[in-house]
Amino acid sequence: MTAPTPLVVLATVDPVVRDATVFGLVTDHPRLVVLRHDILDDEDGGRIRRVVVSGDGVLEDVEIPLEHACLSCAVREDAVPHLARLARDPRWDAVALALPVGAESLPVSRALAWSTRRGGALRGVRVANVVAALDLDAFEDDLLGDDLLAERGLALTQDDRRSVGEAIAAQVQHVDTLLVGGDRTAHPVASDLLDHLRAPDARRVDRLHGDPRDLLRHVHDVQRADRRADPLHVTPAAGAPTAHGVWTLDLHSGRPLHPERLVAHVERLGDVAARSRGRFWVPSRPDSVCVWDGAGGQLSVGELGTWGRREPDTRLVFTGVGDWAGDLVDAFSDVLMTDTEHRAGLRPWLGREDVLEPWLGTRTLA
Numbered sequence: 001m002t003a004p005t006p007l008v009v010l011a012t013v014d015p016v017v018r019d020a021t022v023f024g025l026v027t028d029h030p031r032l033v034v035l036r037h038d039i040l041d042d043e044d045g046g047r048i049r050r051v052v053v054s055g056d057g058v059l060e061d062v063e064i065p066l067e068h069a070c071l072s073c074a075v076r077e078d079a080v081p082h083l084a085r086l087a088r089d090p091r092w093d094a095v096a097l098a099l100p101v102g103a104e105s106l107p108v109s110r111a112l113a114w115s116t117r118r119g120g121a122l123r124g125v126r127v128a129n130v131v132a133a134l135d136l137d138a139f140e141d142d143l144l145g146d147d148l149l150a151e152r153g154l155a156l157t158q159d160d161r162r163s164v165g166e167a168i169a170a171q172v173q174h175v176d177t178l179l180v181g182g183d184r185t186a187h188p189v190a191s192d193l194l195d196h197l198r199a200p201d202a203r204r205v206d207r208l209h210g211d212p213r214d215l216l217r218h219v220h221d222v223q224r225a226d227r228r229a230d231p232l233h234v235t236p237a238a239g240a241p242t243a244h245g246v247w248t249l250d251l252h253s254g255r256p257l258h259p260e261r262l263v264a265h266v267e268r269l270g271d272v273a274a275r276s277r278g279r280f281w282v283p284s285r286p287d288s289v290c291v292w293d294g295a296g297g298q299l300s301v302g303e304l305g306t307w308g309r310r311e312p313d314t315r316l317v318f319t320g321v322g323d324w325a326g327d328l329v330d331a332f333s334d335v336l337m338t339d340t341e342h343r344a345g346l347r348p349w350l351g352r353e354d355v356l357e358p359w360l361g362t363r364t365l366a
Contacts, residue, residue: 005087006128006216008096011105011171021133024209030055036098041157080121087125102154102167106174113222127220132171136182139190144273146297165296174229181208192246196237196319199228231279231291236317245321251332252315256281258337259355268331270299274320281312283349301359
């Protein structure tokens with residue numbers, strides 16, 4: 001039986017880093033071919049630019065109209081059949097998919113894994129590794145700064161208002177392997193931030209040109225990767241604050257957040273130069289898992305199903321730099337319901353105005 005063709009998925013927030021990583025892959029592994037996607041959404045409508053690259057150079061460069069200029073549509077309508085075509089080509093024994101700059105790796109890897117099942121369009125292919133490539137020179141500013149992808153010309157669609165920090169944080173928390181350019185001794189804060197934010201089981205390789213053979217030997221586990229990004233399983237980095245001032249706070253309680261005080265003090269927790277993520281609950285929606293996701297000066301909250309048999313709890317994990325972590329502790333304490341309020345139960349909230357409706361009613365994080 002022929003061994004399945006290994007597939008690597010590459011996510012980045014910088015087109016230069018993406019090109020450098022692709023060049024390294026095809027140079028170091030002549031029998032690896034890369035399918036690179038870019039989503040174009042402008043006055044001419046949604047299109048996908050498909051570029052196929054090998055060690056011999058650019059083999060294909062075309063633009064195809066899309067009915068829906070979204071990443072999941074791109075994977076379903078274009079990437080899957082063309083990855084299958086490349087995997088069948090006897091010239092190649094490995095393939096890679098370089099995602100549009102700024103795209104999240106989680107929904108793509110899910111779609112690809114589904115397609116590799118028996119009878120799927122990518123049968124005979126296995127997802128080997130989901131990779132993020134980044135440069136330490138820019139990582140701290142990208143993560144904690146307030147630049148939008150649109151301001152850098154990197155928005156996936158015209159209504160993509162994500163910050164660069166939101167995009168890179170989503171990639172870092174999900175992937176199997178991080179390919180890291182730049183000198184960690186020259187950028188110790190950025191290096192420590194990355195170590196605080198990457199998944200405990202994610203591998204860090206301090207070069208953009210990681211050995212393709214190592215990447216291809218790995219076997220991507222979709223459920224494990226999903227768990228890394230799941231707010232119900234958020235875990236803080238181990239250890240004390242670093243010598244360079246990077247810290248992670250684990251703010252947790254069995255008590256809910258007070259809705260009115262959350263609205264009143266949200267800037268103290270959300271409008272900060274930190275990466276934050278987690279879950280919380282409120283007495284006005286006691287059955288709802290509320291999700292918290294902040295980076296790049298932006299905060300997103302939403303609902304993610306119900307608690308089911310799980311006991312509701314509140315856990316927000318913040319990672320930042322400097323001597324202001326105590327301010328977050330104070331803000332969290334002010335927003336958290338007191339023991340007395342919590343003991344009063346849910347009856348006082350029956351029929352009360354839901355002040356979180358504008359937030360929790362507009363976006364669901366997944």
